[in-house]
Amino acid sequence: MPVTTNIEDLRVLAKRRVPRMFYDYADSGSWTESTYRANEQDFNRILFRQRVAVNMEPRSTQSTMVGQPVAMPVAIAPTGLTGMQHADGEILAARAARKFGIPFTLSTMSVCSIEDVAAGTDNHPFWFQLYVMRDRDFIARLIDRAKAANCSALVLTLDLQILGQRHKDIKNGLSVPPKPTIPNILNLMTKPRWCLGMLGTRRHNFGNIFGHVKGVENLGSLAEWTSKQFDPTLSWADVEWVKQRWGGKLILKGIQDVEDARLAVDSGADALVVSNHGGRQLDGAPSSISALPEIVQEVGNRIEVHMDGGIRSGQHVLKAVALGAKGTYIGRAMLYGLGAMGEAGVTRTLEIIHRELELSMAFCGRTDVASVDTSILLPGSYPTGTPRGY
Ligand SMILES: Cc1cc2nc3c(=O)[nH]c(=O)nc-3n(C[C@H](O)[C@H](O)[C@H](O)COP(=O)(O)O)c2cc1C
Numbered sequence: 190m191p192v193t194t195n196i197e198d199l200r201v202l203a204k205r206r207v208p209r210m211f212y213d214y215a216d217s218g219s220w221t222e223s224t225y226r227a228n229e230q231d232f233n234r235i236l237f238r239q240r241v242a243v244n245m246e247p248r249s250t251q252s253t254m255v256g257q258p259v260a261m262p263v264a265i266a267p268t269g270l271t272g273m274q275h276a277d278g279e280i281l282a283a284r285a286a287r288k289f290g291i292p293f294t295l296s297t298m299s300v301c302s303i304e305d306v307a308a309g310t311d312n313h314p315f316w317f318q319l320y321v322m323r324d325r326d327f328i329a330r331l332i333d334r335a336k337a338a339n340c341s342a343l344v345l346t347l348d349l350q351i352l353g354q355r356h357k358d359i360k361n362g363l364s365v366p367p368k369p370t371i372p373n374i375l376n377l378m379t380k381p382r383w384c385l386g387m388l389g390t391r392r393h394n395f396g397n398i399f400g401h402v403k404g405v406e407n408l409g410s411l412a413e414w415t416s417k418q419f420d421p422t423l424s425w426a427d428v429e430w431v432k433q434r435w436g437g438k439l440i441l442k443g444i445q446d447v448e449d450a451r452l453a454v455d456s457g458a459d460a461l462v463v464s465n466h467g468g469r470q471l472d473g474a475p476s477s478i479s480a481l482p483e484i485v486q487e488v489g490n491r492i493e494v495h496m497d498g499g500i501r502s503g504q505h506v507l508k509a510v511a512l513g514a515k516g517t518y519i520g521r522a523m524l525y526g527l528g529a530m531g532e533a534g535v536t537r538t539l540e541i542i543h544r545e546l547e548l549s550m551a552f553c554g555r556t557d558v559a560s561v562d563t564s565i566l567l568p569g570s571y572p573t574g575t576p577r578g579y
Pocket residue numbers: 214215216228266267268269296297298318346442464465466467468469497498499500518519520521522
């Protein structure tokens with residue numbers, strides 16, 4: 190196994206091993222990608238306060254997210270097409286998360302179905318992410334399937350009723366499975382591991398949708414499917430409907446604005462995720478880390494606030510926690526690990542992030558993640574109040 194010491198190593202390896210159209214699908218944002226870049230860059234502008242001669246043992250990163258114990262305040266973010274980064278990708282990532290003791294969130298647009306992941310993880314509870322589509326009967330059945338599979342939280346995504354344009358996906362002709370065009374075949378010939386893995390599984394399509402929606406034989410392109418099926422009229426009344434139907438822990442994902450955060454509180458959800466979908470939707474929106482403090486300030490005592498976007502190290506997790514996030518999610522950091530080395534790669538991602546988190550916390554003079562707050566950050570280096578002011 191190649192020696193990997195940070196998430197960038199895994200990204201480079203994934204780029205080598207994953208077919209171009211799927212690597213590009215992960216490593217891109219919408220339009221100019223300015224929000225995608227800002228998500229990570231803004232983390233790097235925040236500075237820690239180094240403290241010394243403080244007992245650094247024992248250290249704990251244990252916490253809870255929506256009342257459930259987590260080995261560190263990190264969950265795996267829902268990502269579509271994960272089973273195209275590596276054969277059976279969702280099952281492998283869910284197993285790695287389970288062994289590490291953190292939540293795995295399965296996307297509606299996954300390749301392995303809800304039932305596949307449940308069976309592949311011995312019915313260990315995982316989280317399910319819901320996109321609301323026009324066909325409400327299908328959505329009602331999907332919620333029921335998540336309940337039947339023992340899912341312990343529902344993550345309702347609110348920021349993708351229409352799809353942000355990602356130039357590379359259009360140019361690559363992104364489709365699942367890839368079409369046998371000459372450029373695709375030439376590219377696949379350079380990815381023997383990936384091809385062998387895919388030959389060994391029957392899961393090559395959108396497992397939650399195929400065979401469950403009447404008349405769907407072929408999804409065509411992702412953009413085409415989204416524009417036809419996703420419901421652009423989604424409203425807070427629908428959130429209420431989903432909440433009633435689900436009846437369990439509900440997390441609202443994709444909140445960036447303080448007014449929406451207040452509405453999320455009013456909806457009675459258990460948590461919200463400050464997220465701009467990894468810079469894949471509204472390009473030109475502020476980074477998640479710069480949007481976080483104002484939302485925490487406004488609603489943090491009434492709802493659990495989580496965040497995602499740009500996390501590539503345990504230091505980023507620590508900064509998010511310092512700024513008030515009770516939990517964080519990793520999207521691409523997980524995908525790079527998976528594309529690089531399957532389940533072992535996702536485990537490696539989690540080990541790297543955990544170690545960086547734990548050591549950085551100790552360098553800041555803290556031994557328990559529960560005691561982390563803004564006092565570990567250098568005043569003036571971190572965003573406060575409105576994201577515009579940062
Ligand atoms: C390739 C890819 C696919 C994604 N698919 C979904 C999805 O199906 N549902 C969803 O709610 N979010 C989806 N997201 C957004 C992630 O859940 C998360 O918000 C984002 O990846 C966080 O940013 P990060 O990748 O910098 O960690 C996707 C992100 C990526 C990179």
